[in-house]
Each structure stands twice: as C-alpha cells, then as structure tokens.
Amino acid sequence: MKQLNKIFLLLIFFSQVIFSQSESGFKIARLKYNGGGDWYNDPSAEVNLLKFIAQNTNIKTEPAYEFVELSTGNIFAHPFLFMTGHGNIVFSDAEVQKLRTYLENGGFLYVDDDYGLDKAFRREIKKVFPDKELTELPFSYGIYNCMYDFRNGPPKTHEHDNNPPRGYGIFADGRLCVYYTFESNPSDGWADANVHKDPAAKREEALEFGTNIVVWILMN
Numbered sequence: 605m606k607q608l609n610k611i612f613l614l615l616i617f618f619s620q621v622i623f624s625q626s627e628s629g630f631k632i633a634r635l636k637y638n639g640g641g642d643w644y645n646d647p648s649a650e651v652n653l654l655k656f657i658a659q660n661t662n663i664k665t666e667p668a669y670e671f672v673e674l675s676t677g678n679i680f681a682h683p684f685l686f687m688t689g690h691g692n693i694v695f696s697d698a699e700v701q702k703l704r705t706y707l708e709n710g711g712f713l714y715v716d717d718d719y720g721l722d723k724a725f726r727r728e729i730k731k732v733f734p735d736k737e738l739t740e741l742p743f744s745y746g747i748y749n750c751m752y753d754f755r756n757g758p759p760k761t762h763e764h765d766n767n768p769p770r771g772y773g774i775f776a777d778g779r780l781c782v783y784y785t786f787e788s789n790p791s792d793g794w795a796d797a798n799v800h801k802d803p804a805a806k807r808e809e810a811l812e813f814g815t816n817i818v819v820w821i822l823m824n
Contacts, residue, residue, distance in 0.1 A: 629658070629665040630657075630684075631665070631666045631668070631682065632650040632653070632670075632684050633671065633682035633684070634669065634671040634685075635672060636672065636673045636674075637689075638675075638694045639693045639694035640691055641689035641690060641692050642689045643687065643688070643689050645689060646799060647669045648669075648795050648796040649686075649688075649791045649794035649795045651668060652794045652796065652811070653794045653811060653814040654666065657815050657818055660815065672685070674699040674703060679702065679703070680709075682711075683710065683821075684714070684818065684821060685706075685713045686713075686791075687715045687716075688715070688791050689718055690719055690721060691724070693721070693725055693728045694724075700728075707732070707774075707781040708776045712780070712821050713781065714817055715782065715784045715785070716790060716791040717784070717789065718789060719762075719764050725784065726738065733782075736774050736775075737774075738772040738784060739772060740770055740771065741783075746823075746824075747783065747816055748771075749816075750816055750819050750820045751812070751816050751819045752812040752813070752816055757769060758785050758813065759793075761792055761802065761806060761809070761810045762800070764787050764789065765787065767787045769786070769787045769788035770785070770786045770788065771783065771786075772786065779824060780824065783817060790810040791810070793811065794807075794811060794814055
C-alpha cells in the first residue's frame with residue numbers, strides 16, 4: 605500500500621497537480637502570535653520534517669526555519685502555516701479577518717498542541733470561524749492514509765493527560781483549511797533527537813505523520 609501511494613504521488617506531481625511550491629522548494633512558515641505563548645519553541649521541527657519529506661518523496665523542499673506574523677507578515681506567500689506552543693494565544697480583530705481571508709482562499713493552518721494551547725486555540729479559532737466547529741476527523745479520512753498508514757488516527761508522540769490522541773478539522777468549501785492535533789504532539793517528534801530524546805521509532809512515526817499532512821494538502 606505504501607509503495608502504491610508513492611507511485612500515485614509521483615504521477616500527481618509529474619502532472620504538476622501541485623498546491624504550491626516555490627522555485628526553491630516547498631516551505632512551511634511558523635505562525636507567530638501574541639498572547640504570551642511560546643510560538644517559537646522547537647525551531648528544528650519543521651526543518652527536520654522538510655528534510656524527511658525531500659528524502660522520502662519526490663517533493664522538493666526548502667528546509668529552513670521561517671516565521672511570519674499575522675499583523676505585519678505576508679501570510680499569503682505561504683500556503684502552509686504551522687502553529688504550536690504551550691500557552692496563550694490572542695488574535696486582534698484585524699488578525700482574525702486576515703487569517704480568515706487566508707484560509708478561505710486556499711491557505712492551510714496546521715496547529716499542534718504542545719500542551720496547554722487547547723483552550724486558547726479553540727477560543728481564538730472561534731473568532732476566525734464563528735460559524736464553524738472543529739470537527740474530529742474519521743480515521744478513514746485521507747490525511748491518515750494518503751502516504752503512510754495511520755489507521756488509528758494521529759500518533760501518540762508525547763503523553764500529556766493520558767487521553768487518546770485526536771485530530772480535528774475545519775473545512776472551507778469542502779476543503780480542509782485547519783487541522784489540529786490534540787493529545788498527540790507529533791511536532792515534538794520532528795525536533796532534533798537530543799531535544800525530547802524520543803526513541804528513533806517514535807520520531808520516524810511522527811515524521812511520517814507530518815509527511816501525510818503535507819502530502820494531503822498538496823493533493824487537495
């Protein structure tokens with residue numbers, strides 16, 4: 605199944621059905637936010653994920669740490685935003701409108717609760733989409749099997765409160781525009797091995813899961 609998925613992915617990319625890549629390669633932008641939360645933690649995470657993706661798919665990547673601010677940055681130059689942290693998040697009214705416009709017009713936001721982010725994120729994303737709910741995705745959803753098989757949903761990379769890992773989404777015109785992992789924390793597994801000292805197999809699993817997220821967004 606993995607090999608078939610890889611062949612399918614190659615065919616898609618060679619036919620140029622690609623969501624967005626710059627000439628230098630696909631990039632992930634870290635979303636900086638106000639409120640006091642540590643939006644900047646584990647800066648090696650997305651760099652390692654992008655390296656893994658380049659090594660294991662035909663997706664050309666630019667493995668560099670880059671952040672963008674809602675208030676001043678051009679988020680529209682980045683098709684994939686990543687947000688994480690442990691604490692509070694606050695979006696201004698202008699930031700809410702900008703983020704909603706971005707997400708409704710092809711942009712994507714992946715949020716990974718690094719423990720302590722949940723309450724603030726749910727409050728702020730409700731400002732962005734007051735008419736939508738974070739909905740738990742079924743394990744049959746394509747993000748869980750488009751490249752690597754996660755038949756039980758998000759992996760359990762780090763233990764928080766002894767609850768099962770969950771994956772939630774928000775859709776705009778039928779397209780997944782926000783994906784949120786809770787009690788899962790795969791981005792910790794993307795960080796350099798000496799940061800969290802996760803076993804190699806656990807890090808590999810987390811990187812495979814991150815690859816699925818990127819592949820799914822590029823395919824849809």
